[in-house]
Each structure stands twice: as structure tokens, then as C-alpha cells.
Amino acid sequence: MEPREPLAPFLLAFPGPLRDRLVAAVLSGEKVSTTGLLCEYELEQEELPPVGERSALIDSDGREVAVVEVTEVRVLPLGAVDLQHALDEGEGYTSVAEWRAGHERFWHSEEMREALGDPAFTVDDGTMIVAERFRVVERLG
Structure with missing residues (x-):
């Protein structure tokens, strides 16, 4: 196998049971989309990923x-x-309302609010999100 260039990390949730479930869903092919908050990118001064980025x-x-x-x-x-988009997240959601409730629990969690530096952070219909679609091109290890 040829050595490859180092790749940026693709992180889902925080380390722990939720990340483990999400990574398993990606590897099984069930999860082909993910959702982030635009304000996270802005806070981290991070560019949105371009199509084709690995x-x-x-x-x-x-x-x-x-x-x-x-x-x-x-x-x-x-x-x-x-x-x-909700279905393609591969987390078993069957409606947008169910998907949103799950994401609001995560975004309103103490861990997420701490990461954003805002203990009262909440989302509403106007909160801008980043909806990404992706595909697995290689399994490692």
C-alpha cells in the first residue's frame, strides 16, 4: 500500500457512545449525511468542506x-x-420532527454548549446548518 497524504479528521459528535454508533452507521453504509451548525464553522474560523474533499x-x-x-x-x-436528509443520517429517524428532536438534544447538551462557549445556546427554525453528504471511499485498518 502506498503512503498517503495526511487527511483532515472527519469527526462525528463527541467521543463516546454516540460517536461509536455514528461511525458504525457510516461503515455499514446507513449513514451518508450529517448535519453541523454553521456557527461552529464560524467559531472555529473553518472553511466549509468543498465537494470532493477527502x-x-x-x-x-x-x-x-x-x-x-x-x-x-x-x-x-x-x-x-x-x-x-433526515433518513440519510442513518440514525433510524422516520420523520423530520424525530430527526430534529434528536439533534436539538445534542445541540442543547451541556457538552455542545460548552464547545460553543454559550451556556444558553438554542436553535430555532432560522438557525443556519450545514448539511453534508459523503461516501466512504476506503476502509482503513
């Missing part, structure tokens, strides 16, 4: 387990998320 999917132990490639990036208000 990253290393990281598990809870910090290991690179797969190479994923971004296939689509959309910035839209939270209230505009559609059912296909």
Missing part, C-alpha cells in the same frame, strides 16, 4: 477507520431540512 473518519479511540469524500454541501435554515 477526510479520515475518526472513531472514539482517535483511530482513522475510513476515508470519506464529501459529495454535497448545503447551507440552509434548520426549518428547511427535508425528510431525505
Whole structure:
């Protein structure tokens, strides 16, 4: 195997049970989309990933387990998320309302609020989100 260039990390949630479930869903092919907050990118002064960018999917132990490639990036208000995106997150959601409730629990969690530096952070229909689609191009390890 040829050595490859180091890849930026593709991180889902925080290390722990949720990340473990999400990484497993990516590896099984169930999860082909993810959602982040635009304000996270702004806070980190991070550019949105361009289509075609490849990253290393990281598990809870910090290991690179797969190479994923971004296939689509959309910035839209939270209230505009559609059912296909919710289904493609691979977390078993069957409606946008169910998807949103799960994401609000995460975004309103103490851990997320601490990461954002805002103990009272909340989302609403107008909160801008980043909806990413991706595909696994290589499994590692």
C-alpha cells in the first residue's frame, strides 16, 4: 500500500457512545449525511468542506477507520431540512420532527454548549446548518 497524504479528521459528535454508533452507521453504509451548525464553522474560523474533499473518519479511540469524500454541501435554515436528509443520517429517524428532536438534544447538551462557549445556546427554525453528504471511499485498518 502506498503512503498517503495526511487527511483532515472527519469527526462525528463527541467521543463516546454516540460517536461509536455514528461511525458504525457510516461503515455499514446507513449513514451518508450529517448535519453541523454553521456557527461552529464560524467559531472555529473553518472553511466549509468543498465537494470532493477527502477526510479520515475518526472513531472514539482517535483511530482513522475510513476515508470519506464529501459529495454535497448545503447551507440552509434548520426549518428547511427535508425528510431525505433526515433518513440519510442513518440514525433510524422516520420523520423530520424525530430527526430534529434528536439533534436539538445534542445541540442543547451541556457538552455542545460548552464547545460553543454559550451556556444558553438554542436553535430555532432560522438557525443556519450545514448539511453534508459523503461516501466512504476506503476502509482503513
